[in-house]
Amino acid sequence: MITARTLAYQILLQLDRAPVHPDRLIRTAIDRHAGLDPRDRALLTELVYGVLRWQGRLDWYIDTLAGMKPSKIDAAVRILLRLALYQVTLLDRVPAHAAVNEAVKSAKAALPRHVVGFVNALLREAVRRHPDWDFPSARENPVCHLAVTTSHPEWLVRHLLAEWGPEETRAFCHAGNTVAPLVLRVNPLKASVEKVLARLHSEGIEARPSPLLENAVRVRSPRMDITQTETHKLGWFQIQDEASQLVSLAVGPKPGERILDLCAGFGGKTAHLAALMENRGEIVSVDQAAWKLEDLRRNIERQGIAIVRTIAADALGLSPSDTGLFDRVLLDAPCTGFGVLRRNPDIKWRRHPKDPHRFSRTQKALLRQAARFVKRGGTLTYATCTVFAAENEDVAEDFTASQTGWIPEPAAAKLPETCRNLAEGPYLKTLPHRHDVDGFFIACWRNIEDIP
Ligand SMILES: C[S@@+](CC[C@H](N)C(=O)[O-])C[C@H]1O[C@@H](n2cnc3c(N)ncnc32)[C@H](O)[C@@H]1O
Numbered sequence: 001m002i003t004a005r006t007l008a009y010q011i012l013l014q015l016d017r018a019p020v021h022p023d024r025l026i027r028t029a030i031d032r033h034a035g036l037d038p039r040d041r042a043l044l045t046e047l048v049y050g051v052l053r054w055q056g057r058l059d060w061y062i063d064t065l066a067g068m069k070p071s072k073i074d075a076a077v078r079i080l081l082r083l084a085l086y087q088v089t090l091l092d093r094v095p096a097h098a099a100v101n102e103a104v105k106s107a108k109a110a111l112p113r114h115v116v117g118f119v120n121a122l123l124r125e126a127v128r129r130h131p132d133w134d135f136p137s138a139r140e141n142p143v144c145h146l147a148v149t150t151s152h153p154e155w156l157v158r159h160l161l162a163e164w165g166p167e168e169t170r171a172f173c174h175a176g177n178t179v180a181p182l183v184l185r186v187n188p189l190k191a192s193v194e195k196v197l198a199r200l201h202s203e204g205i206e207a208r209p210s211p212l213l214e215n216a217v218r219v220r221s222p223r224m225d226i227t228q229t230e231t232h233k234l235g236w237f238q239i240q241d242e243a244s245q246l247v248s249l250a251v252g253p254k255p256g257e258r259i260l261d262l263c264a265g266f267g268g269k270t271a272h273l274a275a276l277m278e279n280r281g282e283i284v285s286v287d288q289a290a291w292k293l294e295d296l297r298r299n300i301e302r303q304g305i306a307i308v309r310t311i312a313a314d315a316l317g318l319s320p321s322d323t324g325l326f327d328r329v330l331l332d333a334p335c336t337g338f339g340v341l342r343r344n345p346d347i348k349w350r351r352h353p354k355d356p357h358r359f360s361r362t363q364k365a366l367l368r369q370a371a372r373f374v375k376r377g378g379t380l381t382y383a384t385c386t387v388f389a390a391e392n393e394d395v396a397e398d399f400t401a402s403q404t405g406w407i408p409e410p411a412a413a414k415l416p417e418t419c420r421n422l423a424e425g426p427y428l429k430t431l432p433h434r435h436d437v438d439g440f441f442i443a444c445w446r447n448i449e450d451i452p
Pocket residue numbers: 262263264265266267268269270286287288289292313314315316332333334335
């Protein structure tokens with residue numbers, strides 16, 4: 001019988017080779033090994049996400065103890081060590097000797113003898129030292145200190161310190177290692193909050209109304225796969241953080257309107273827009289990834305939505321003559337994703353220091369393109385799930401400064417009273433460490449001129 005630790009090791013190896021969402025790999029592993037009991041499934045998720053969150057600190061332990069150049073340690077050996085060290089240093093419920101023994105056993109099965117000796121010696125030394133580690137000094141090297149202790153890349157810490165200062169950066173980095181609440185958007189086309197709470201309760205899941213949005217609920221036991229419930233299969237809800245829900249609310253579509261969702265992905269925002277439109281009008285959902293639009297179609301069908309047309313295309317190559325003009329256009333732009341590190345901790349290790357600026361260029365081009373599809377009097381909404389000014393305020397300000405015929409509209413105007421404190425000037429900005437929701441940015445404009 002395969003163990004949760006072995007599966008976690010295999011998944012971490014796969015993630016090292018290709019950028020797949022960890023949840024997809026975990027779900028596939030659980031489906032394939034139906035014999036895993038709920039405790040093992042929970043441990044598998046804990047190990048995969050724990051190692052991804054704490055990878056920076058775990059690597060610091062390895063490089064401190066290894067006595068060789070970091071590049072000399074093979075990727076598979078490093079992952080084996082990270083997994084064992086995570087259990088030894090950060091997980092209370094696994095005895096240290098069990099984690100070490102299992103890692104050494106795995107090493108014996110697959111690695112040469114001298115590597116087994118190296119793994120064994122390093123892990124036993126880590127057990128001996130823990131918890132008395134000599135981390136880089138906060139006074140002499142604040143960047144390195146924060147990067148190692150909170151497990152974030154040095155370039156990211158340096159960037160945030162320059163943009164936000166030490167207090168906010170520290171809070172952001174600490175929040176990045178917490179488990180985000182599991183939030184559901186209730187689908188009003190099929191159910192109400194009360195119905196969803198009652199039905200989930202009958203399936204053994206406790207949830208409570210969101211403090212922020214009246215149509216959202218927070219699940220108390222976030223470790224389970226809620227997509228397997230009947231309530232989900234019936235299309236009564238969609239998993240969607242409150243901050244993400246603010247985007248479609250800020251678009252503010254009305255029944256009967258024409259809406260363009262220009263980077264629709266799996267259709268999280270499309271489905272919400274359709275619900276706000278009471279399933280009346282038309283939504284055109286565009287994404288360059290045709291496979292995502294397949295998921296989108298399944299998602300909207302499950303939710304009883306019938307007003308969506310999909311187009312698989314590069315938004316930059318699309319013309320209003322192909323689609324007509326729209327009352328409202330949403331650009332939920334591709335971004336570095338640093339607002340959702342709690343859910344996707346692997347992102348912080350995949351990104352490059354130049355990425356915020358690279359994305360910024362694409363976002364500016366996509367936003368100008370999105371504007372071409374808006375009717376006179378219509379609105380344009382720009383959203384990201386990241387926190388850097390380069391991808392947020394800079395993009396919005398570039399648009400406002402370079403385009404005539406557009407006036408910024410307060411992004412919070414259409415939001416419920418409970419969310420008004422999230423406004424920062426004309427924009428809406430959420431941060432995990434301040435608001436306990438994902439980090440999103442929203443900006444809105446109204447078109448006041450004919451488009452040439
Ligand atoms: C932030 S995600 C969208 C998430 C989606 N709106 C949702 O709510 O689930 C950005 C999406 O933009 C798509 N994308 C990136 N560049 C694009 C382009 N030039 N044209 C069309 N889609 C693009 C990506 O495939 C990705 O699905």
